[in-house]
Amino acid sequence: MNRNFVIVGAALAALWHSTALAQDTIDIKVGVLNDRSGTYADLSGPGSDIAAQMAIDDFGAAEKGINVEIVGADHQNKADIASSIARRWFDQDGVDIIMDLPTSSAAFAVSDLGRQNNKLVIVTGGGSSDLTGTKCAPSTFHWAYDTWSLAHGTGSALVEQGLDTWYFLTADYAFGHSLERDTSAIVTEAGGTVLGAIRHPFPGQDFSSFLLQAQSSGAKVIGLANAGADTINSIKQASEFGITQSGQTLAGLLIFISDVHALGLQSAQGLVLTESFYWDHNDETRAWSRRFAERFGGTMPTMSHAGMYSAMMHYLKAVDATRSKDTATIVAKMKEMPTQDVVFGAGRLREDGRKIHDMYLFRVKTPQQSSGPWDYYETVATIPAEEAFRPIEDGGCPLLSK
Known part of the structure; x- marks a missing residue:
C-alpha cells in the first residue's frame, strides 16, 4: 500500500473524528451548592469546586467533547436558601446537576426539587441516611458517607x-x-x-x-x-x-x-x-491529595472533597458513554457501571441511590x-x-x- 495514501487516510480519519466530536459536543452546567462561610465551610466550601474541577481535568472532558461549567453558591446551611438557589438554577440558569449539599435539611429540599424538575442531585456533603431511605428520590445519589x-x-x-x-x-x-x-x-x-x-x-x-x-x-x-x-x-x-x-x-x-x-x-x-x-491511605490517595493541596493552599482534602471528585468522575463517564445528559439515561448508566477512582477505589451504585465502597x-x-x-x-x-x-x-x- 502506498505510504502517502496511508498518511492521508489517517489524517482524514482524524479530521472526521474531530468534526464528529464537534457536532456531538455536550454542554453541562454543574451547580456546587454548599456552606462557604459558616460551620461546614472547611469540610466542604470552595474545596469542593477544586475537587470537581480536578475530576473534569483528569477525565479529559474537553477533549471528549464535554464542556463543563461550574457555578457555586453559599446556602448558609438553610433549607429555604438552598431551595431558592436550586429553583433559580434549574428554572432560569440551565443548571443540569446540583452537587455537594452539606446540611441534610438543605439536601432534602434540593432532592425534592430535583425530583420535581427531573434533574440530577448528588449529595456528597450531607449525611442523613434517609436520603436513600424513606426520602429517596429517583434522580438523587448519596455518595461519600451517611449516618x-x-x-x-x-x-x-x-x-x-x-x-x-x-x-x-x-x-x-x-x-x-x-x-x-x-x-x-x-x-x-x-x-x-x-x-x-x-x-x-x-x-x-x-x-x-x-x-x-x-x-x-x-x-x-x-x-x-x-x-x-x-x-x-x-x-x-x-x-x-x-x-x-x-x-x-x-x-x-x-x-x-x-x-x-x-x-x-x-x-x-x-x-x-x-x-x-x-489522604495518606495509599499511593494513589497521596498523589491525588497532594495535587489537591497544591490548589488549596496546602490543605488536605476531606472525605466530602473526595466524594465530589469521585461523583463528578463517575457522572462524566456516564455522559461520555451515553453522549447524553438526559437525567433518566444518566441515572441508569451510572447505576449500571461499577465505580472506580483513585480516592475510593472500586464500588457501585445501588437502586436506592446509595454509593457503596469501603x-x-x-x-x-x-x-x-x-x-x-x-x-x-x-x-x-x-x-x-x-x-x-x-x-x-x-x-x-x-x-x-x-
Whole structure:
C-alpha cells in the first residue's frame, strides 16, 4: 500500500473524528451548592469546586467533547436558601446537576426539587441516611458517607470495647436527629444502653450547659451527633470542663480531617472515628491529595472533597458513554457501571441511590506518633463495602417497591 495514501487516510480519519466530536459536543452546567462561610465551610466550601474541577481535568472532558461549567453558591446551611438557589438554577440558569449539599435539611429540599424538575442531585456533603431511605428520590445519589455508616463504624467499635452506656449531644436538625437515631440503634443492637440525649441549636456556640448535663448522666460515652465547627467547639469545651479527664469518652460521630486539624492533636488524640477517605491511605490517595493541596493552599482534602471528585468522575463517564445528559439515561448508566477512582477505589451504585465502597475506622494519633502536619490517623479497621452501609431492604426506600 502506498505510504502517502496511508498518511492521508489517517489524517482524514482524524479530521472526521474531530468534526464528529464537534457536532456531538455536550454542554453541562454543574451547580456546587454548599456552606462557604459558616460551620461546614472547611469540610466542604470552595474545596469542593477544586475537587470537581480536578475530576473534569483528569477525565479529559474537553477533549471528549464535554464542556463543563461550574457555578457555586453559599446556602448558609438553610433549607429555604438552598431551595431558592436550586429553583433559580434549574428554572432560569440551565443548571443540569446540583452537587455537594452539606446540611441534610438543605439536601432534602434540593432532592425534592430535583425530583420535581427531573434533574440530577448528588449529595456528597450531607449525611442523613434517609436520603436513600424513606426520602429517596429517583434522580438523587448519596455518595461519600451517611449516618448509618458512621454509626455502624464508631458505635459498634466502642461498645465492643466495653463503652456500653451512651448519652447524646445532638445538633437540632435533620442530620443530628438521623445520626442520633442510627447510632442509638447500633448501640442497642450491640448490647449497649442509651441513657438519654439533649439537643443543641444549630449552629451552636456555647455548649457548656449541654455538656454538663451529658456529664451528669454518668454515661461512659458522650456521643457528639453534630459536625464541623459544632463538633470542634464541643470537644474544646468538654476538655475545658475536664470531661474526658474524669473518665468519660467523647465519640465524634462525624469527624473530618479538617476538624482534627483545627483541634490539634493535643486535643483530638485518641478520638475514634469513621471515614470513607484519608489522604495518606495509599499511593494513589497521596498523589491525588497532594495535587489537591497544591490548589488549596496546602490543605488536605476531606472525605466530602473526595466524594465530589469521585461523583463528578463517575457522572462524566456516564455522559461520555451515553453522549447524553438526559437525567433518566444518566441515572441508569451510572447505576449500571461499577465505580472506580483513585480516592475510593472500586464500588457501585445501588437502586436506592446509595454509593457503596469501603469505610474505615481510624484513631487519631498522639502528637508523639505524628510525623508532621496532616499525619493524623492510624487505621484501626477496614469495613468492607457490603457491610459498611445499611442493607437496602432495611431503608424503606419507596423506589424499591415500584
